[in-house]
Amino acid sequence: MIGVFDSGFGGLTVLSALVARLPGFDYLYLGDSARAPYGGRSHEAVYQFTREAVEFLFDAGCPLVILACNTASARALRTLQQRHLPARRPDRRILGVVRPAAEALAGLPPEALPGTTAPRATGVAAVLGTAGTIASDSYRLELAKLAPRLRLVQQACPLWVPLVEAGELDGAGTEFFLRKYLDPVLAADPHPERILLACTHYPLLRPAIRRILDQAPGGAAIEILEQGRLVADRLVTWMARHPEMAARLGRGGARGYLTTDDPGWFAARAEALLGIPIAAEAVRLPAVE
């Protein structure tokens, strides 16, 4: 099984893209809805919660876990990969969503090998994320290596996740807080050519974001990138480079949905987002010392 972890239900947008590109594998989704959102929490809290979730998915039979949550990828992935796995789980792997999205912003095609000398993006790109993702500076650090001549505009958008969670996807109040964080991006001279929605909740705001960009001078030319497909495309090539891991993942096409809060509430959100009925199961994540 491939484990897919997110702080809540937003990561289902990533799961959906993974399933579309790699439908044969088994997937187990875990949303930590009882402690969502992670975006404003400290590094320590995000690391601890993510470690608990990853250990849970390992124990549930997932040799590979994808952190579909940007905040978890930005604040916990590196430490998990460099310290936790070698010490406790040398045979497991964890992948995040920051690196694949940064590669796409850098103009690297999905099939580019690590260390490739493919032409790198220049110009301006923007990354919109939670306070935690932006504070981690993860996108800047990745892009400094991948495309040093790309100018990066980063913008934290603290209220966007609560707006999505409250179902406020348009209207004057939502537009106010969309403009509040899009205006500084549009003030960049020259305009960014691409804007990355670096939070799994943000694609639900995409129609309203698109409308605001289209109304701004030159804004219609700005491309909006979501992470789901970028991550899925790169997982395909990662699998090809790691046949030993691919061989360990079940291929029965099974799908499982776990949540740390009310499974009925989660299933309703999941169905609205995925368009298919699902059954969710409630779990508690044991503390990891």
Added chain:
Amino acid sequence: MIGVFDSGFGGLTVLSALVARLPGFDYLYLGDSARAPYGGRSHEAVYQFTREAVEFLFDAGCPLVILACNTASARALRTLQQRHLPARRPDRRILGVVRPAAEALAGLPPEALPGTTAPRATGVAAVLGTAGTIASDSYRLELAKLAPRLRLVQQACPLWVPLVEAGELDGAGTEFFLRKYLDPVLAADPHPERILLACTHYPLLRPAIRRILDQAPGGAAIEILEQGRLVADRLVTWMARHPEMAARLGRGGARGYLTTDDPGWFAARAEALLGIPIAAEAVRLPAVE
């Protein structure tokens, strides 16, 4: 020590009122910032988290714990009092903020004894709270006993806590979401005479709420009630009726501040809210089976 628990830092408004009325006691405040806000979480999650916090404060030396969080008071207090305490902690007490606020809405003076026949409020009152507090129907249940002729308007305000957490205390976007939840209250005919801010975060929005009420026809006459003083006034009389508990509480004037997330972040919020410098300590709440 008197333990004071809230999902985050908002409960400091209650602590502040308690300290003003009963300064001689020792207080230990615990904010579960790593899992805040509780307002949208399921009954099970709120119960579990609150139980962990209460047990932690008991073990830290608090014979009495005040749940300063409305969501915790509404969703967890009754079960804690009726099942958890008798089975595991018969010598401890837990009090919430719903009952004192309901007594105030019902027109009962703080010194009224339980079962008193004092005159009860009539007319219309409104309670504004989180989705969890309103869904629990706790205020309606309390008021049906305390003031059966009082008509109650309840309104969930899902985005108000995130607005406060993001520091968005005024401006057009905030006003939009204040009006969104105040308009149904103002549509009640006749107007409510009193509006209870039944969430510890909401007092920070009070100036903006007052402005909107004042602009509405007849709205200037509406009284806004906050919980801090109501709870403190009633704790004074509760102490007088429970001298055996009062005798067990330390009286050195000590103050302690604990948080489950970053203590620096918490201390900064606490200082802004209390106006005095404090030192906060990070703790982890052990799971309670």
